[in-house]
Amino acid sequence: MGMAALLLVWALLHCAGTVTMVRASHAVYPELQSLEAEKVDETSRTGYHFQPPKHWINDPNGPMYYKGLYHLFYQYNPKGAVWGNIVWAHSVSTDLIDWTALAPGIYPSRQFDVKGCWSGSATVLPSGVPVVMYTGIDPDEHQVQNVAYPKNLSDPFLREWVKPDYNPIIAPDSGVNASAFRDPTTAWYGPDRHWRLLVGSKVGGKGLAVLYRSRDFRRWVKAHHPLHSGLTGMWECPDFFPVAVHGGGRHYRRGVDTAELHDRALAEEVKYVLKVSLDLTRYEYYTVGTYDHATDRYTPDAGFRDNDYGLRYDYGDFYASKSFYDPAKRRRVLWGWANESDTVPDDRRKGWAGIQAIPRKLWLSPRGKQLIQWPVEEVKALRAKHVNVSDKVVKSGQYFEVTGFKSSDVEVEFAIGDLSKAERFNPRWLTDPQALCKKRGARETGEVGPFGLWVLAAGDLTERTAVFFRVFRANSSSSSRLVVLMCNDPTNSTFEAQVYRPTFASFVNVDIARTKTIALRTLIEPSVVESFGAGGRTCILTRVYPKKALGDNAHLFVFNHGEVDVKVTRLDAWEMRTPKMNVPAQ
Numbered sequence: 075m076g077m078a079a080l081l082l083v084w085a086l087l088h089c090a091g092t093v094t095m096v097r098a099s100h101a102v103y104p105e106l107q108s109l110e111a112e113k114v115d116e117t118s119r120t121g122y123h124f125q126p127p128k129h130w131i132n133d134p135n136g137p138m139y140y141k142g143l144y145h146l147f148y149q150y151n152p153k154g155a156v157w158g159n160i161v162w163a164h165s166v167s168t169d170l171i172d173w174t175a176l177a178p179g180i181y182p183s184r185q186f187d188v189k190g191c192w193s194g195s196a197t198v199l200p201s202g203v204p205v206v207m208y209t210g211i212d213p214d215e216h217q218v219q220n221v222a223y224p225k226n227l228s229d230p231f232l233r234e235w236v237k238p239d240y241n242p243i244i245a246p247d248s249g250v251n252a253s254a255f256r257d258p259t260t261a262w263y264g265p266d267r268h269w270r271l272l273v274g275s276k277v278g279g280k281g282l283a284v285l286y287r288s289r290d291f292r293r294w295v296k297a298h299h300p301l302h303s304g305l306t307g308m309w310e311c312p313d314f315f316p317v318a319v320h321g322g323g324r325h326y327r328r329g330v331d332t333a334e335l336h337d338r339a340l341a342e343e344v345k346y347v348l349k350v351s352l353d354l355t356r357y358e359y360y361t362v363g364t365y366d367h368a369t370d371r372y373t374p375d376a377g378f379r380d381n382d383y384g385l386r387y388d389y390g391d392f393y394a395s396k397s398f399y400d401p402a403k404r405r406r407v408l409w410g411w412a413n414e415s416d417t418v419p420d421d422r423r424k425g426w427a428g429i430q431a432i433p434r435k436l437w438l439s440p441r442g443k444q445l446i447q448w449p450v451e452e453v454k455a456l457r458a459k460h461v462n463v464s465d466k467v468v469k470s471g472q473y474f475e476v477t478g479f480k481s482s483d484v485e486v487e488f489a490i491g492d493l494s495k496a497e498r499f500n501p502r503w504l505t506d507p508q509a510l511c512k513k514r515g516a517r518e519t520g521e522v523g524p525f526g527l528w529v530l531a532a533g534d535l536t537e538r539t540a541v542f543f544r545v546f547r548a549n550s551s552s553s554s555r556l557v558v559l560m561c562n563d564p565t566n567s568t569f570e571a572q573v574y575r576p577t578f579a580s581f582v583n584v585d586i587a588r589t590k591t592i593a594l595r596t597l598i599e600p601s602v603v604e605s606f607g608a609g610g611r612t613c614i615l616t617r618v619y620p621k622k623a624l625g626d627n628a629h630l631f632v633f634n635h636g637e638v639d640v641k642v643t644r645l646d647a648w649e650m651r652t653p654k655m656n657v658p659a660q
């Protein structure tokens with residue numbers, strides 16, 4: 075393969091991002107912050123995606139497993155459907171599916187958090203004691219880091235939290251921007267018997283993962299250099315954790331606990347992931363690399379773009395995510411927040427705003443080139459009525475209806491008849507798949523694709539959201555390679571012009587010339603379409619608000635607008651039961 079082709083392949087594999095803006099999440103509407111919802115409009119509320127009974131939610135906070143219960147805290151406005159009055163709402167579950175709502179765990183009560191309790195993480199100490207570290211907003215609007223301990227360790231619900239008087243444990247020093255200093259990570263313990271954690275920050279246009287060390291979890295000292303930094307503006311919600319490598323001594327899909335970070339034997343078998351949430355673009359990026367405990371330096375592996383064109387967990391509406399190690403199933407689980415795409419007046423009218431994406435198991439791909447995510451296995455327990463389609467050819471221009479379930483989980487595999495007809499790929503498209511998806515949306519016919527699903531579709535197809543693939547051929551002087559675009563086109567999801575309808579998209583890192591097939595799993599509910607392409611290599615979550623395709627009128631179709639026939643080798647669609655979603659504790 076010539077150098078040009080090598081460069082092209084490298085670029086194809088790694089230039090999956092774009093810097094298009096997602097609507098800002100924390101726009102502040104002081105006059106609306108404390109207006110209680112008069113009623114809750116259930117029309118576009120989700121069933122099995124996490125949400126509280128009403129009001130605004132954003133970032134997942136401090137997820138952990140303790141004494142048989144999964145805990146999820148999250149940023150919540152108890153007084154209204156816009157951001158403000160932020161507390162840590164608290165829910166527990168035995169299975170990540172049915173949730174019980176408890177009273178908020180952390181809320182403003184002291185000088186060091188009187189103006190808000192912002193995002194943070196949980197660390198389970200070697201003694202088994204869980205501790206949460208969060209950002210408090212003090213009376214001067216400075217962002218400080220605080221710690222809280224459970225009042226009663228024998229309560230698996232961890233209902234009450236005690237904030238020691240010695241808070242804040244980390245205050246911004248003169249070298250730190252006090253209004254850009256937040257979101258502490260889970261702490262990890264080093265071979266030098268020091269705890270470490272990261273705090274997101276910025277200096278000028280540079281985002282920072284500021285590193286702190288402590289012997290006793292109480293007195294924290296800033297390291298001379300951040301763990302990592304980048305010219306991408308403020309870094310919110312950093313996450314730093316190990317992942318098993320394929321070929322290591324253990325199953326590579328298993329999770330690794332941050333507590334194992336100092337294990338020298340394990341060091342050969344793990345890589346590290348650094349994820350940051352970019353305040354400027356409202357997208358998240360990650361790199362995979364090595365971490366040197368002695369120097370506290372993190373170095374991304376060659377091939378990972380260490381900027382806002384890097385790899386993302388999700389190419390749609392997914393932000394401020396946080397992972398945790400689940401010791402019960404030895405896996406790493408990822409939570410992420412999906413903001414609304416409708417308007418603030420819509421949210422006020424609905425009485426609620428924001429959901430959490432389905433918790434995803436996350437692991438490193440066998441070749442170590444990217445992370446793979448898949449809905450936690452527990453989701454399958456919600457599958458009810460089932461429809462199957464096998465070996466059905468969808469000819470050019472054809473479509474067929476599968477079913478009309480209100481909420482569904484759909485798994486489909488497409489086999490492509492003739493890949494030699496794939497359209498020519500213009501290398502200029504590499505940097506902006508979202509723009510390519512807009513230009514070549516679901517209605518634009520092609521050669522190999524667009525083919526995929528119309529979801530949340532009205533029976534007459536006047537409303538529909540397309541989740542689809544297109545295959546292109548990228549030629550260089552000496553070789554050619556197939557490029558797969560995965561796309562989410564909500565332009566016809568509603569006719570409400572003011573709803574934000576971005577054509578989220580990414581390239582999928584698959585060798586389709588070899589497999590000749592591509593798989594898609596999509597979780598569909600009122601107002602959310604969460605898709606996993608090629609077994610979880612590319613994920614796209616979109617919020618949509620159809621007016622007609624609601625309830626039993628929400629249909630699912632398979633379509634092919636490409637010249638080349640495709641075959642649905644297998645399609646399984648399940649109607650999803652509604653779990654107990656945040657019923658109050660008795």
Ligand code: DQQ
Pocket residue numbers: 099132133149160192193194209256257310311393394
């Ligand atoms: N949301 C929190 C902050 C965090 C931001 C405030 C990210 O701690 O930086 O609600 O969405």
